[in-house]
């Protein structure tokens with residue numbers, strides 16, 4: 436168990452970062468023509484170039500020494516061995532078992548879980564085939580061509596991201612909608628678009644108790660029953676993805692319409708399990724399996740490659756270097772592929788719910804910052820929104836640039852332009868532009884001296900903004916699987932480096948509990964209730980303001996707009 440500032444490596448790393456403080460990355464490139472070859476590598480179809488970070492041989496060796504010291508290899512072994520490394524929940528962490536096509540047997544305690552995984556995959560395969568071939572139909576006998584996936588967090592973000600990313604692989608005539616927010620507008624907006632006779636509701640919830648999901652699921656069931664004219668239709672239009680058979684049965688979904696996973700699959704690592712059913716329905720089982728196989732290829736690399744040639748380990752170490760030693764305050768993930776638009780949102784949960792912790796495994800406070808703030812948007816859109824701050828803002832932000840060499844939808848010179856922007860941004864962020872260079876450009880433009888003097892300072896780019904580039908041939912299911920697994924293992928390694936439990940999420944509980952206690956205090960529409968008094972004055976004030984609107988003028992306005 437590490438706490439970074441107390442590791443023997445910390446002082447060595449501090450010394451390296453102090454030494455490099457005045458060194459420019461552009462000079463590191465000038466001094467070493469082989470820098471790209473030295474600081475890049477390929478694994479599982481992904482090229483990782485980390486040469487534009489401020490590291491050199493000595494800093495890299497110090498980082499590797501840290502990886503050895505915190506025993507990433509031992510932690511990795513324990514995860515793959517099914518040990519209960521999620522100590523606060525006493526659970527194993529075995530999402531790798533969901534995608535192990537080398538057919539290794541994984542055990543949790545004495546139970547062989549690989550056989551369970553295979554049996555459930557076979558059920559998914561059979562179910563998808565039956566829906567696609569029309570042997571399973573809706574209550575009228577019509578084919579089920581539409582899925583409404585109802586889930587939230589890990590039961591929504593991963594599948595939604597993958598379905599969006601794999602658009603070129605969508606099965607003909609099929610559509611999938613995702614409903615997550617308890618805001619009724621979300622479900623209502625989707626129900627408006629679908630045909631009850633042809634819609635399959637996939638209720639995705641590990642616990643089957645999550646307020647948002649159960650509320651949406653109940654409303655969807657009422658809608659279906661109302662449109663289908665009876666409860667009998669539910670069996671034909673609802674399936675559940677869960678670990679909680681009792682709650683699924685209590686909801687009214689029979690065990691044969693339930694696809695199972697297990698407590699050793701964390702919600703944010705569950706898209707590889709039955710939670711991926713909506714992906715398989717949209718892209719076909721074969722493509723879903725290719726996604727799993729891609730992740731497995733990354734697992735094989737991660738479990739066997741030496742630390743210094745192991746892409747998840749390298750990303751983790753560089754992340755720690757940029758954040759804890761060089762002071763980066765956030766990390767941007769910038770996919771130059773429109774189909775990866777939801778990749779940053781999925782990673783936000785994987786990264787921030789996993790490592791957004793301030794306690795070590797022992798319960799003692801950490802002495803350094805942990806899980807980074809992660810944000811991102813597809814390029815080139817982000818360039819016209821927030822890149823200004825990354826280039827010239829006062830805070831250091833690290834970034835991963837992700838792009839395919841080939842487009843899935845070649846159109847004129849669009850992809851060449853996309854790639855040119857991708858490359859230009861990483862180059863500009865690294866190189867920057869000195870005052871001397873700025874003045875040279877302005878002089879070449881024959882600007883008057885007073886204008887040059889006034890503008891020069893504003894046009895300086897500091898450079899040395901750390902970036903990684905991740906390239907691949909094109910966004911296939913296998914590549915997507917490898918890419919997601921790369922980040923999952925990076926997060927795992929960073930958890931080990933920071934000494935935190937990456938697999939629990941106690942920080943989401945307090946808000947959930949308080950929401951339950953506040954719910955009865957929100958007045959039903961057109962009802963007056965006694966003023967709230969038991970909270971702090973802000974919460975009381977907000978509740979009372981909401982209730983006054985709901986009891987009076989707000990309702991009148993609503994009636995006017997809907998009449």
Ligand code: F6P
Pocket residue numbers: 587588589590639640641642643644645648702703788940943
């Ligand atoms: O609120 C956080 C969380 O517990 C996530 O970890 C999880 O992915 C999400 O809620 C949904 O949980 P469930 O799948 O049990 O509905």
